[in-house]
Amino acid sequence: MMEIVRMVVVAFLLISGVFFYVVGAIGLIRLPDVFCRMHATTKADTLGAGLVFTGLIIWQGFSFASLNIFVVLIFIWLTMPTAAHAIARSEFENHHRDEVEEGM
């Protein structure tokens, strides 16, 4: 019984993670400009990686393989927003400097 519940949880996590990856790719194609596309891809890819890797960790149980997957997961959660920030900053400084609305 426990085994069946675990398998259902793993299947749910894997399928929903891949669903978010697909939504990120659709957003990359559909949305109108660079910054909006970055919104979709960064959030969807971060959560998609989190769900897929968590599912794999639960499936493998506690072993060195799942520890390695956990390291990859931490790396992706730290670097996806940073990469998006770097691209956004270069695009902003080059083309959109004077569109800022002061709200301080």
Added chain:
Amino acid sequence: MERNIRNGVITLFFTLFGFWFVLASTFSIAEVIIGVVASVLIVVYSFDLIFDKEETSGHSFRVLLRYFALFVVLVIEVIKANVAVVKIVLSPRISIKPGFRRIRQPLKRELNQALYGNSITLTPGTLAVTMSNDSIVVHGLTMENIDAIEGGPIQKAFLAIEQEDKR
């Protein structure tokens, strides 16, 4: 040795050794000894490159608990943000009014500032573009999303961390 320097040395050593141990994926004595020697050498020769004196000020257990609370809040916010993205992307007509706005940024320590920028990128409808010591430029899918940052749960969690740090 000063207390915060000692805490920094211990944190750095265990982080490096844990990373080595996970990547080596074995319990054999030789690998573990090589890992310990390499971690000690890195700590001795490049400690001053990795940790600043001010940045190691508060590595106490209480602050770690606050960071954990921040992580829980962040996961909830990421799920909300993704539901919003799914709604926008899969609706037949895309209705958004994107724009930039410069808002205040209340944090002092550099580690917290970097994590704050990353967290803003992961909250619903906002993207951190560029930041300085007292302000941050945010791109939002709608302007209401940018208004929700000030006083929102992420900012509260970060302010709690800085409060705990000062004490």
Added chain:
Amino acid sequence: MILTIVYGCIVVLLLTAFVSLYRAYKGPTTADRVVAINVISSKVTAIIVLVAVWLNQSSYINVALVYAMIGFLSTIGVAKYLLEAKLK
């Protein structure tokens, strides 16, 4: 049964990577292309981990870690280059 789902996930992720390649080909600005390449590299990282689990070869996961590091560094490098060189 989970192995079948893992196999399906690999196929779907490969198709999405090809869909993202359209933006890298078409994208009006350079930043569009960089975003598309970043998305493809994150998808390929997930594909490598899934293949490692599918084939039961745990050492392939380290390949995924190195691939993620290279993708991140190349993204940062291109962004820095765009920022300093003021490419139009």
